[in-house]
Amino acid sequence: MTKVGVVFPGQGSQAVGMGKKLYEQFDLAREVFEEANEVLGFDLKKICFEGTMEELTKTDITQPAILTASVAAYRVMMEEAGIVPAYLAGHSLGEYSALTCTNAISFADAVRLVHLRGKFMQEAVPVGFGAMTAVYGVEVELIDQVCRQVSTAENLVVISNVNSTDQIVISGHAIAVEQASVKLKEQKAKLIPLKVSAPFHSPLMQPAADCMREELEKVIYNDLTYPVLSNVTALPYVSKESIIDNLTEQIVQPVQWLDSMKYLERHGVTTLIEMGPQTVLRNLMRKIAPSVEAYTYTDEKDAAIIREKRVAAAPAAEPDKLKFMIRCLAIAVCTKNNNWDNEAYSNGVIQPYRNVQRMVEELEQNNQEPTFDQFKAAYEMLQSVFETKQTPQEERDERFEQLFSETGTKELIKLLETQPAL
Secondary structure (H helix, E strand, O other): OOOEEEEEOOOOOOOOOOOHHHHHHOHHHHHHHHHHHHHHOOOHHHHHHHOOHHHHOOHHHHHHHHHHHHHHHHHHHHHHHOOOOOEEEEOOOHHHHHHHHOOOOOHHHHHHHHHHHHHHHHHHOOOOOEEEEEEEOOOHHHHHHHHHHHOOOOOOEEEEEEEEOOEEEEEEEHHHHHHHHHHHHHOOOEEEEOOOOOOOOOHHHHHHHHHHHHHHOOOOOOOOOOOEEOOOOOOEOOOHHHHHHHHHHOOOOOEOHHHHHHHHHHOOOOEEEEOOOOOHHHHHHHHHOOOOEEEEOOOHHHHHHHHHHHOOOOOOOOOOHHHHHHHHHHHHHHOOOOOOOHHHHHHHHHHHHHHHHHHHHHHHHHOOOOOHHHHHHHHHHHHHHHHHOOOOHHHHHHHHHHHHHHHOOHHHHHHHHHOOOO
16 A cells, blocks of 8 residues: 655755746635735735745745745645655754645745744854755764864854755754864765855854744644644654644754664655655655655656646546545645634534544555445545635535546435435
């Protein structure tokens, strides 16, 4: 059985034009970009599609831009391909994208938070005071040892990202980063200074972390629909209550990406799909775990493979109840939430969703066809989600009509709706 992990990139994956094709082709993507513009109060869409790379690389612009493009890609994929993820994970900033796509944070809150996150991180350290350098060709233990040797109370350098066995990033005061670089060159390491505006994921970011905690404490969080891995622990979130601590800590702690991807491999993930505008995380996974098939959804060739692998078209004359159930799950996740009553959300969205999700997993694992009762449970789950999320009636009708058409289930629904109540 295919077990899918979905990953979201962080800063550095930005590219002029990102999200433009999805925006032009899909209403869902347009809704995401328009909502981002409304929340931020400026035209993020125009910067993403037509701006300069210099403008797009400003930290307070980059972060909401990547999140918006990533969430748009995810919602389109869920709608188009019917993926049911086993895990989500995000690299640094991407953790916000993952938490948004698992419905723990509303998109409006997330885009506002990462805009502030970018500003706080930029303001934490004066420009030129800090630096980051990627290190290749030496083991992480040696890099850590060198960082400890050169660091002082006034000039600090630490490991900030463990991206793979062969790609480690160091961060800190510019002087200390340079001193560590000299020593690592002596050990035959290959070094690439990064063009960043601040020493991310180091103790120098503590002012940003303190400011970010204050903003995170203002937000309402929901239970996670899918498990999300924390950058700090490389383990799934225990509950929504750990979100504030994890997102605060990840600003000053190293990103444990290698361990996160190893976790996915150990727990049976066979396919990894990246939601970003480039192929950074896809390429890393191919090095970390070559046995895991890795794709980027915004790559047209990869997207075609994903659609072909996951959802085969069902004959119109033969209802596909399993595909119907899978599509119900996908639609439930990508439907915008307009209701922030946590108890109602748990009862009307999370619990029925997880019930149907378990059914689908068992059916796929045992290669079985759904019973009529299971088919009915999926239909009622989606109705409950629409009702709880306060989805406009016109959107509900449109989603159901498309769902029935794609799965050939309209007659089954008529039969279901004419059943006498017991």
